[in-house]
Every structure is written in C-alpha cells, then in structure tokens.
Amino acid sequence: MVMEIFNLRKLLVPVLIAGLCAVFYVNYTGWELLAPVSVGGINMDHMMQVDHFSMAFSALSIFLTAMIILMGSDFYRNEQHHLSDYLSIIVFILCGTLVLFSFNNLAMLFLGIEIVSISLYIMAGSKRFDLRSNEAGFKYFLMGAFASGFLLFGIALVYGSTGSFELAKISTYVEDGNLSPLFYAGCLLIIIALLFKVAAVPFHFWSPDVYEGSPALVTALMSTLVKVSLFAAFYRLLENGFFGAYAFTTPILMWVTAATLILGNLTALFQENFKRMLAYSGISHAGYMLMGVMSMPAQSESALFFYASAYAIASIGVFAVAIPVFLAQRNEGVNAFNGLGKRNPLLAALLTICMLSVAGIPPFAGFLAKYYIFSQAFQSEMFGITLLAVITSIIAVYYYFRVIVAMYTKEPNDTEVKPAPVYWIVLWICVALSIVLGIFPDSLMQLLS
Amino acid sequence: MITLSLLFFPLLAAVLVLLAGNKYASRVALGLALVEAALTCYVFSLYKSAGSDAFYFYREWISDPKISFHLAIDGLSLLMIALTNVLLPLIILSAFNRDIKNKKGYFSLMLFMQFALVGVFMAMDGLLYYIFWELALIPIYFIALRWGGQNRVSVTLKFFIYTLAGSLLMLFGFIALYWYSPAHSFDIRDLYNNTICSCKQGWLFWLFFLAFAIKIPIVPFHTWQADTYRESPTQGTMLLAGIMLKMGTYSLIRWLLPVLPHGVAEWGPWAIAFSVIGIVYASVIAIMQRDLKRLFAFSSLAHVGLISAGIFAMNIQGLQGSVVQMLAHGVNVVGLFLCADIILNRTKTLQIEQLGGIRNQAPQFNTLFMIIVLGSVALPLTNGFIGEFLLLYGVYEYNTWLSVFAGLTIILGAVYMLRMFQKTMLGKNSDQTGIFEDLYWNEKIVLGVIAVIIVVMGIYPQPVFDLAQPALENILNKALIH
Numbered sequence: 001m002v003m004e005i006f007n008l009r010k011l012l013v014p015v016l017i018a019g020l021c022a023v024f025y026v027n028y029t030g031w032e033l034l035a036p037v038s039v040g041g042i043n044m045d046h047m048m049q050v051d052h053f054s055m056a057f058s059a060l061s062i063f064l065t066a067m068i069i070l071m072g073s074d075f076y077r078n079e080q081h082h083l084s085d086y087l088s089i090i091v092f093i094l095c096g097t098l099v100l101f102s103f104n105n106l107a108m109l110f111l112g113i114e115i116v117s118i119s120l121y122i123m124a125g126s127k128r129f130d131l132r133s134n135e136a137g138f139k140y141f142l143m144g145a146f147a148s149g150f151l152l153f154g155i156a157l158v159y160g161s162t163g164s165f166e167l168a169k170i171s172t173y174v175e176d177g178n179l180s181p182l183f184y185a186g187c188l189l190i191i192i193a194l195l196f197k198v199a200a201v202p203f204h205f206w207s208p209d210v211y212e213g214s215p216a217l218v219t220a221l222m223s224t225l226v227k228v229s230l231f232a233a234f235y236r237l238l239e240n241g242f243f244g245a246y247a248f249t250t251p252i253l254m255w256v257t258a259a260t261l262i263l264g265n266l267t268a269l270f271q272e273n274f275k276r277m278l279a280y281s282g283i284s285h286a287g288y289m290l291m292g293v294m295s296m297p298a299q300s301e302s303a304l305f306f307y308a309s310a311y312a313i314a315s316i317g318v319f320a321v322a323i324p325v326f327l328a329q330r331n332e333g334v335n336a337f338n339g340l341g342k343r344n345p346l347l348a349a350l351l352t353i354c355m356l357s358v359a360g361i362p363p364f365a366g367f368l369a370k371y372y373i374f375s376q377a378f379q380s381e382m383f384g385i386t387l388l389a390v391i392t393s394i395i396a397v398y399y400y401f402r403v404i405v406a407m408y409t410k411e412p413n414d415t416e417v418k419p420a421p422v423y424w425i426v427l428w429i430c431v432a433l434s435i436v437l438g439i440f441p442d443s444l445m446q447l448l449s
Numbered sequence: 450m451i452t453l454s455l456l457f458f459p460l461l462a463a464v465l466v467l468l469a470g471n472k473y474a475s476r477v478a479l480g481l482a483l484v485e486a487a488l489t490c491y492v493f494s495l496y497k498s499a500g501s502d503a504f505y506f507y508r509e510w511i512s513d514p515k516i517s518f519h520l521a522i523d524g525l526s527l528l529m530i531a532l533t534n535v536l537l538p539l540i541i542l543s544a545f546n547r548d549i550k551n552k553k554g555y556f557s558l559m560l561f562m563q564f565a566l567v568g569v570f571m572a573m574d575g576l577l578y579y580i581f582w583e584l585a586l587i588p589i590y591f592i593a594l595r596w597g598g599q600n601r602v603s604v605t606l607k608f609f610i611y612t613l614a615g616s617l618l619m620l621f622g623f624i625a626l627y628w629y630s631p632a633h634s635f636d637i638r639d640l641y642n643n644t645i646c647s648c649k650q651g652w653l654f655w656l657f658f659l660a661f662a663i664k665i666p667i668v669p670f671h672t673w674q675a676d677t678y679r680e681s682p683t684q685g686t687m688l689l690a691g692i693m694l695k696m697g698t699y700s701l702i703r704w705l706l707p708v709l710p711h712g713v714a715e716w717g718p719w720a721i722a723f724s725v726i727g728i729v730y731a732s733v734i735a736i737m738q739r740d741l742k743r744l745f746a747f748s749s750l751a752h753v754g755l756i757s758a759g760i761f762a763m764n765i766q767g768l769q770g771s772v773v774q775m776l777a778h779g780v781n782v783v784g785l786f787l788c789a790d791i792i793l794n795r796t797k798t799l800q801i802e803q804l805g806g807i808r809n810q811a812p813q814f815n816t817l818f819m820i821i822v823l824g825s826v827a828l829p830l831t832n833g834f835i836g837e838f839l840l841l842y843g844v845y846e847y848n849t850w851l852s853v854f855a856g857l858t859i860i861l862g863a864v865y866m867l868r869m870f871q872k873t874m875l876g877k878n879s880d881q882t883g884i885f886e887d888l889y890w891n892e893k894i895v896l897g898v899i900a901v902i903i904v905v906m907g908i909y910p911q912p913v914f915d916l917a918q919p920a921l922e923n924i925l926n927k928a929l930i931h
Binding site for chain 2: 302341356361362363367368371372374375378379386387390391393394397398401405408409441442445446
C-alpha cells in the first residue's frame, strides 16, 4: 500500500523479499537464545509460545512465502494495479501461519486459522473474470466457513469442560483423567475442523475443485505453505493440549489416515488436469504427514518438519515449471507438458528431479522424508499403516511418472516455453535444496530433536 | 581414499560426458570407463597385498536414525565391482558405429548407472545400500524410455513400478530390522549379529526375498523381464542383464543369508523350489521363442534361476558356483546381446525364421558367436561349464532330485541355443541375410575380449575361487544355524 501511494510499484517485490529476509534473519539469530522445545520458551501472556518448534517452522514458512512472492512478480505481470493487494494478502497468510506455529491458546488457534482461511478465500477467487476461479473461491468459502464453525463449537465445548482456553491448562485437565463427554465431543469437533482444512478424507471434497479453479500461484500457496502450517498446528495441538487423550484420538486418526492414503493415491491415477492431480497428490501427502502427527509419542516432530520441508520445497519447484508451461500453452492438463524434454531439456530435467523428490525416490530429499515418517510410524508400532503407506507410495509413482513420460516421449506442441528469470531462480533454489537435503539431512533433522 | 575414488569417479565421468557434447561423448565416455577399469586393476593388486583392510571407509552420515557411510571391499565385492568396471568399457564400445541420438545423454546415464552399481557392491550399511539400489533404477528407466523400442512406454513403467514395489518392501524390512535388532543401527556388522527371534524372521525373509526375486528375476516374479529386455536399447539390456540382475543375486548372498538365518532355514526350500521351477519353465519357453532377443532373455532367466538355486543350497560349492556363474553369465549375456544387436543392425530383423546362413557372409562373426553360444550352453573349457557344474554339485548336496531337474537346464539350454545358432548362422541364406557385413572394429574387439574371457575363465578359474573363498566362508558361517 505504502509503495503504491508513493508510486514505487517496481520496488514492491524487492522490498518485500528484503523484508522477508530480515525477518528470517531475526528468527535465525533468536535461535540460540531460546530454550529447546521441551522446556518452553518465551511465553507471551499464555497466548503464544515461541520455541524451537515454532521457529523452525516459521523459517520454513518465510522461505516458502519468499519463493511464492518471487513467482508472483511475474505471475501478476498483467495485473500490476492489483499487485500490492495480492502480495499483501500473501503476507497476511504468512502472519496467520506464524500464529499457527506458536499458539498456546485455542483462541489464537482460531485466529490463526481464520487469518489464513479468509485470505485464501479471497486469493482463490482472485481471477474475477474466470468462472472457475469464482466457483473455487465460493466453494472454499462455504466449506471453510462450515469448518470454522465446527472449530468454534469444538473450542466452546472444550472450554465448557476444562474451564480454560489455554493449552497448558487443558493438558493438565486431560492428564488428570475423568474426562467428561463434553470434552470428547469438543476434541472430536476440533480435530474434524482441522482435518477439513488439511483436506483429509472424508473431508476432502472441496480440495480438487478449489485447487483446479484457483489461479496456479494460489494452488502453489495452498498446497505448500498452508498445508505445512496446518499440520504444524495440528501437531502442536495434539502434543501440547490433547496429549493425554492419545487413546481417544489415535483410532480416529488411524482410520482417517488409511482412507486418505488410499483415496488420495488411487484417485490421482485418473486425473487429466494437472492441478487436480496435484490436489489429490496433496491429499495423499496429507496422509503421510498425518502418520507423522500420529507418531507423536515417539517425538516425531523432526520427521514431520523434514517431510513438510522436503515436500513443500519440491512442490514449489514443480509449480515453478508448471506455471510458465500453463501460461505458454494456455492449457492446464498433463498434456501441456508434452515434448518438454525435446524443446527445453534443462527445464524438463529439473522438473523430473522435483517430481522424483515428491514421489520419494532416492537420493532426493523426498525419499529420506518418507523414510523418516515410515521409521517413526514403525517405532510407534503402527505396522498396518506403515505397510499401507509403502504400498500406496508404489501406486503414487505411476501418476508422477505420467508427467515425466509425457515430457520425454510425446510430441511437443507448437508453442515454446520460455520461463521468466524469476521462475528459473526459484526452480534452481528448490532443486539444489532437494538434492542437498537428500544428501545432508542432518542439518534439518537435528534442529528439532 | 581409493575406495571413494573408485566409487565417485563414474559420477564425475557422467558429468564430464554431459559437458563433452554429442560429438565427443562416445570417445570421452570410453576413455573414462577405461580409467575406471585401470583403477580397478590397481585395486586388485592392492587387495592382493593389503587385504580388505585397505579399503575400509566409515563416516557418520545421519545421526538419527543412525545411518553411516560405510564402504568396504572384500573378495566377493571385488569380483562384482570388477565385473561392472570391465563390462562398462565393453558396453560403451559396443555403442560405437551405431546411429544414436543425443549421445551425451546416453553415455552419461550409463556412467551414472555404473556409479550406482559400484555403490551397491561396496555399501556396508543397510540404508546406504538401499539408496544405491534404488538409485540404479533411475538411469536404466530413462535409457529404456528415451532410446528404446516401439512399446517402451508401458513396458518400462511396468518394469519401474514392479521393481520399486519390491524395493519398498525391502525398505519396510530394513526399518523392521533396525527397530527389532538391539543395536538399532543399519551397519552390516550389527545386522549380522542381530538376535531377532525366528518368529519375526519368517516374514522379514519374505520382504527381502520378494525384492530380490523381482530383481533377479525368479519365477513367478519375472513377468517384467522379457518385454523390458526386448524394448530396451542394446546397451540398456546389457546393463540390465549383465550387471543389474547380479545386484539381486549378490544381495541374496550378502544381505539375506547371513542376516536372517532362521528365516532362510524356514523358507529356503520354497526359494529353491521357485528357482528350479523357473529354470525348467524358462528353458521350455525359450525353445519356443521366435524372436532372438526374447530367446536370450528367457535363456538368461533360466541361468539365473540356477544361480539362485545354488545360493539357497547353502553349501560352499553352491556359493562358489554362484559367484563364478554370476561373472560368467554377465560376460556371456553381454556377448549374446551384442550378437543380437549386430544381426538387427545388418538385417533389420530379429525373427529367427527370417535369418539363416550368416556364416557364409561373416565368418569372423560366426566364430565368435559360436564361442559365446558354447559358453552359454556350458561346454567344458568355457566359464559357463565351471559355474553350472559347481551349482549343480551344490544343489545335488542339498537334494538329489532337485539337481536332476536343475540339470535339465544344460540339456534344454543346448536345445534352444544350438537350434537358434543353426537356424540363424548355418544353412542357406535368406532374403534378409544376403548382404551381411562382417564385424566392424569395435564389435571385433568386444566380442574378442568376451571370447577370450570365456575360454580363460573356463580353463583357469582358480583365482576367482581364491578371491571369493574367505568372504563366502564368513557368510556361510553366519548363515548356517548351528
């Protein structure tokens, strides 16, 4: 806004990126000052708690937002008069996710979720003259408002039974035992609301339509930043709040995870639209991350963090290629990638690396991420789920490889794909990180252990 | 240091070939592969003087869960690495004088695969080994996808997913081993000394065995093989049949027998049964094949069935036989597929009925092809004979009747191989074989080297036995339950 007033629109993106880097740096320097997760950290009036968990995830969020804003500078090149609006909403989403990482109070949880959701409703419908974008925005708004209603109801019930909004006090109440049925109902409703937001089966029905209809950059935002933040919030809620009710929450989550893994992977096999396929693949990744959340007693936060990072970074890389391809071909199906191997071999090779990382093939970061999740799940004695996850990983390879096969074996379309430099920058950063994290994962894994 | 250079040089070579451009790619690739082969000879002499301690390399890699970068070379690994590094220059040389698009990508992928294969044979940490195992799958998939035949898309995807399914089951098995063993590590020394109860070893055996059975392949997990061999480009098939499947049999010896002795004792008879059934089944089907490459693919299936039967016979003769036959089969099958490629290149067909009388036009090709066929048929004085004899002896010690069935492979092998040779090389010329240029210089060198290896190994195999003996005895000690 300020930039617009002073007619400095060209400086908008660089200033924003510089600001994000500054925030990242502040986050980074604060690391040593804070005690590790288990002891607690700065406790702001029992509303927010900044500890290593929240700082690590915050760093990831800031990085992802920077990548998306970089891509946004080209994506919105035809809509310069609204650029500051879009970018400010994206920064609002970042603020929402930061709240989600460090909440210590159910009210803050609700606040964080609402900030993120409402901003996303706007962004999903941001292509005002595209019917599908309007449909996506409207659908997301209706379903999301419902989910937020459930969340509020659940929070109210939990408050009614425990007498407090604070996670610490709730946790004490839960550990005392003697949980009233009000609490169980409230807990269940909160979990359902969160599962809605992350698009886990059977609450996933909004996801494919919204992903397909939204502008591609917003799809990138939704599938990476928002998913990561919601899972971190979920983990935080279960660990700091409902830990004692583990016996209650686990069976529910087990069934949801199994259904999510199966349905997400199987349905993705049949999709022709690339964004829709990515939506279903995102649903299946939600399944894997749910496994990480469920292994909570085994201190699986480092596994969850690594999986979130590997998946988000590789997905951004995929979008960094997909967005210019869609813009050039005016087509969002898998067949938009036909023949990319011949026309632009470097781009095709980099996309292949990102897809292989998302599919979980060594030596990329995605493989180690899947391995950590499987290992933690196995340690928590969830053998059936681990075996199911292994089998569905095999199925997933098929639809990821459809893109690779299209790139290298089909005949190319007539139009050239020449991505703007920002896409190349984002792509190279993501590919480099996927490879480096695959070879030296300790840098991230040690952060949270 | 030497271990690291042996491992990472092919990776560096792959990058250099990419930079060399299409014009010089083949020559640069050949040169670098020869450097790696020379490095292997140096490693050989170092091993003779210093033993395996000279090659030990251990570095902590990931702390939680504990995965280390642990490399080591003992006699068994050294033989497998030697097979890889000697075959690669031959495979690259066989691609000269052929019309191949995008040469730099082709040779670069081959060298990258060499890197992954050497890594599999050297890795002594479970998860490091797994990463190399999976890594080897990527380049061969792309080689088959970009340079393969007409139906390659669905065939290669089937191959990739089938093999990946086995690998992921193996990953599950490794994770289980990690958590069940008291030491909580992937290092091979800890895995060898694990004390997992026999109740769990049963299903753990199946997880690993399925992965290896798909890779080797063992009937009934073989359905990906014939089509993939047919549709891959020649060099891809050579890599697959010559070296990659040896990954499976090597892993049986290195990672299955000593780690899960109770599981092997309980389910080993099934494994041998599958292998022996596979031998007879594959041989019979090979007799009926009309396509040359498919015939060689099924013949390869029969031979590796015998190798895995010999491994599960659990005696030193069986293991020695499997090692020798792994080397012999690797060399022979590369030779066979090169001969098929030569025929395809000159006559544009691989259908046996359409060939005949090539001997009249190409006497040199005829001689060398004959030697390779005889090696495959296991005529005495060829390497195939040494391998098959020891394997049959090993299976005989296990069970007489099984060895009789397995012995059918020699008879049936003679049937289809000699019949194929008679139909393609002898007799009258057909329309397609009227004009058949004799061997080019690169083909002469490759086939000549292979023929020499076949005869030399057939007459004097003792060095192979000496090299492999200590490692195999070590493994057998751990594998047999006392």
